[in-house]
Amino acid sequence: MSATLDTVSLLADRINALEESSTLAMTKKARELAALGHKVISLSVGEPDFKTPQHICEAAKKAIDDGFHGYSPVAGYPDLRKAIADKFKRDNNIDWKPENIVVSTGAKHSLANVIQVLINPGDEVVIFSPYWVSYSEMVKLAEGKAVVIDGAFDNNFKVTPEQFEAAITDRTKIVMYASPNNPTGSIYSEAELRAIADVVARYENIHVLADEIYEYINFTPEGHFSMGSIPEVAERVITVNGVAKGYAMTGWRIGYIGAAKWIAEGVEKLQGQVTSGTNSIAQKATVAALNGPMEPSIEMAKAYHRRRDLVVKLLKEVPHFRTNVPEGAFYAFPDISYYYGKSDGTTRIENSDDFASWLLNTAYVATVAGSGFGAPNCLRISTAASDESLVEAVQRIKDAVATLQ
Numbered sequence: 001m002s003a004t005l006d007t008v009s010l011l012a013d014r015i016n017a018l019e020e021s022s023t024l025a026m027t028k029k030a031r032e033l034a035a036l037g038h039k040v041i042s043l044s045v046g047e048p049d050f051k052t053p054q055h056i057c058e059a060a061k062k063a064i065d066d067g068f069h070g071y072s073p074v075a076g077y078p079d080l081r082k083a084i085a086d087k088f089k090r091d092n093n094i095d096w097k098p099e100n101i102v103v104s105t106g107a108k109h110s111l112a113n114v115i116q117v118l119i120n121p122g123d124e125v126v127i128f129s130p131y132w133v134s135y136s137e138m139v140k141l142a143e144g145k146a147v148v149i150d151g152a153f154d155n156n157f158k159v160t161p162e163q164f165e166a167a168i169t170d171r172t173k174i175v176m177y178a179s180p181n182n183p184t185g186s187i188y189s190e191a192e193l194r195a196i197a198d199v200v201a202r203y204e205n206i207h208v209l210a211d212e213i214y215e216y217i218n219f220t221p222e223g224h225f226s227m228g229s230i231p232e233v234a235e236r237v238i239t240v241n242g243v244a245k246g247y248a249m250t251g252w253r254i255g256y257i258g259a260a261k262w263i264a265e266g267v268e269k270l271q272g273q274v275t276s277g278t279n280s281i282a283q284k285a286t287v288a289a290l291n292g293p294m295e296p297s298i299e300m301a302k303a304y305h306r307r308r309d310l311v312v313k314l315l316k317e318v319p320h321f322r323t324n325v326p327e328g329a330f331y332a333f334p335d336i337s338y339y340y341g342k343s344d345g346t347t348r349i350e351n352s353d354d355f356a357s358w359l360l361n362t363a364y365v366a367t368v369a370g371s372g373f374g375a376p377n378c379l380r381i382s383t384a385a386s387d388e389s390l391v392e393a394v395q396r397i398k399d400a401v402a403t404l405q
């Protein structure tokens with residue numbers, strides 16, 4: 001019977017309008033090829049290749065033994081909200097109280113919640129591009145309008161305050177960015193964020209959604225800076241963070257916001273009707289993460305730094321790739337557009353999607369096309385993999401592009 005159903009028209013318009021996550025799609029394809037016996041090197045997923053530090057795992061086991069089996073408060077356990085408020089003060093110089101914090105099911109959920117809570121149909125969200133694939137789709141789901149502004153390759157993919165101000169209209173409600181950035185690894189410096197905050201300060205209806213999920217993976221000598229620490233705009237900056245990347249806890253699904261109380265209450269209200277409080281065991285583990293030793297995270301960041309150096313060096317040896325030096329996170333984002341219009345005799349490559357598919361199907365290296373990140377000339381390569389895999393992957397890429405003409 002289902003064969004005759006017009007499932008597309010049965011699905012809600014909001015789902016039909018949504019793009020599939022390109023990172024998850026590539027990861028799925030790579031798994032399928034691997035299941036067929038191919039030696040796939042998967043550099044598509046945005047996930048640490050480390051295990052969660054042991055003391056955090058122990059805290060989760062203890063939470064089970066101590067009987068944290070029930071529903072938590074919707075916004076999170078009080079000790080976790082306190083640990084997050086303390087973390088904001090300690091690491092970011094941001095003054096939020098526990099009542100300003102809402103814990104959610106990953107930073108992805110936190111971002112989606114805030115957008116649902118602030119955006120009315122037709123409201124505009126300025127997105128600094130390249131951007132993480134889900135931003136524009138979250139805005140679409142809220143019936144908002146994504147206004148994407150491109151950071152130039154020559155400005156390390158960063159948007160200038162002038163570009164930002166030129167994109168502002170009467171409908172602009174949010175500006176959002178990630179620093180350190182996925183997919184580029186770029187980091188907005190303190191001076192750059194202060195200049196952007198100067199613009200925000202002049203438009204009282206604009207809120208900033210600052211995604212700092214890669215905070216601890218920062219290779220700059222200056223370290224991380226949070227716009228939320230600037231007093232002139234602090235009330236209007238919603239800082240999003242989580243434990244996925246910095247503590248290798250992607251599967252634990254804990255993200256959080258620090259925001260003005262009325263926004264935190266809006267998110268709590270939404271969450272109260274949709275998901276309730278997130279996983280109680282993972283919340284207890286996160287208390288241990290935030291209050292515990294930072295050495296494991298520092299060691300992981302050192303490994304990403306070393307791999308960044310390795311991959312950038314290797315990618316610079318791939319003919320006609322143009323590669324910036326990422327300052328944080330765990331991605332390289334070369335411009336591969338030289339190869340558009342070229343063919344290996346069987347497959348012609350017109351764009352980044354073609355390139356990523358071709359690379360996976362011929363060289364068994366899974367990457368992600370730049371198109372989904374708002375950068376159609378680029379390819380995202382995750383460096384969260386062993387040195388051997390990275391060396392082998394770039395060698396395969398080199399061999400593959402040598403067949404293109």
Ligand SMILES: Cc1ncc(COP(=O)(O)O)c(C=O)c1O
Nearest residue numbers: 046106107108132178182242244
């Ligand atoms: C920029 C950015 N923000 C948010 C997230 C979501 O993190 P979480 O796993 O905590 O939902 C990701 C994950 O890839 C990301 O790259």
